[in-house]
Amino acid sequence: MTVSLGVTGATGRMGGEVLAAAADRDDLAVAFAVSRSPGDEVEGVAVEDAADFADLLASHDPDVVVDFTGPGSCIEYASACAEAGVGFVTGTTGLSEGGFDALRESASEVPVLYASNFSRGIAALRRAVREAVPALDGYDIELTETHHNAKRDAPSGTALTILDDIDDVRGESERVHGREGEAPRSEGEVGVHARRAGDIAGEHEVLLAGNHESLSLTHRAGSRGVFAAGALDAATWLADRDAGWYDFTEVLE
């Protein structure tokens, strides 16, 4: 079966990566791509007007839409997919709690898969963190993420997911975002640090320190292609699922 895709944010960094990765695969085909600034071709695909998204869904009837855009547009695209009966894969980060609620509403109509990070390395890092934190009870934890200088949200969606993993395995902790002035560390807090520089695709480090030792778990994405490949794997996996809320870890099982 060839999975038919709609792609949003076609002129964005990730939109372009998704179109490039899709061109190299024979298990899926791009039915259409949209942008708020249509007209140009990206990776040989004509970019259509995002204002026509609902009409494009109706005329092309894709299996899945892949979305890497912004929090507001992600919700709007998901809701249009829910109306049209089209599955939705999104890696858009920076969603508010209300945004996630809205996305989950769409999941009552169609299959929706959200992942703050589509790399296999981050999936493995998350498993390692969930094992290391209880094994190193009482150790201080500091999380540092580094991204390119055009990233809008901080901390990254991946950092927030890892923080939730830490809370899951050892209970809710205070999150201290950077430190300045008189700012001694309190027991149990998790320090969170966001760096923005150059064109770094994405790095996450979880540092655990105590008992005269430290453990550092670090993931570095070498390029955005790794995220695009994971999102396309998720799209082919999601194509024949029932309505519901799905996670990237299920794709990797």
Ligand SMILES: NC(=O)C1=CN([C@@H]2O[C@H](COP(=O)(O)OP(=O)(O)OC[C@H]3O[C@@H](n4cnc5c(N)ncnc54)[C@H](OP(=O)(O)O)[C@@H]3O)[C@@H](O)[C@H]2O)C=CC1
């Ligand atoms: N989960 C993961 O693995 C990854 C997630 N991301 C996330 O993906 C998202 C996009 O990242 P990136 O590609 O670097 O960002 P870019 O800014 O390069 O691209 C985002 C594109 O989304 C579209 N867009 C943005 N805001 C709106 C809006 N309000 N309405 C409609 N379209 C909008 C624009 O495309 P156009 O004008 O063409 O419509 C824009 O070019 C971010 O949230 C980022 O954190 C990034 C990498 C990996």
Ligand SMILES: O=C(O)C1=N[C@H](C(=O)O)C[C@H](O)C1
């Ligand atoms: O904006 C990015 O670039 C990335 N965003 C995601 C995030 O917020 O975690 C994933 C990846 O690290 C790249």
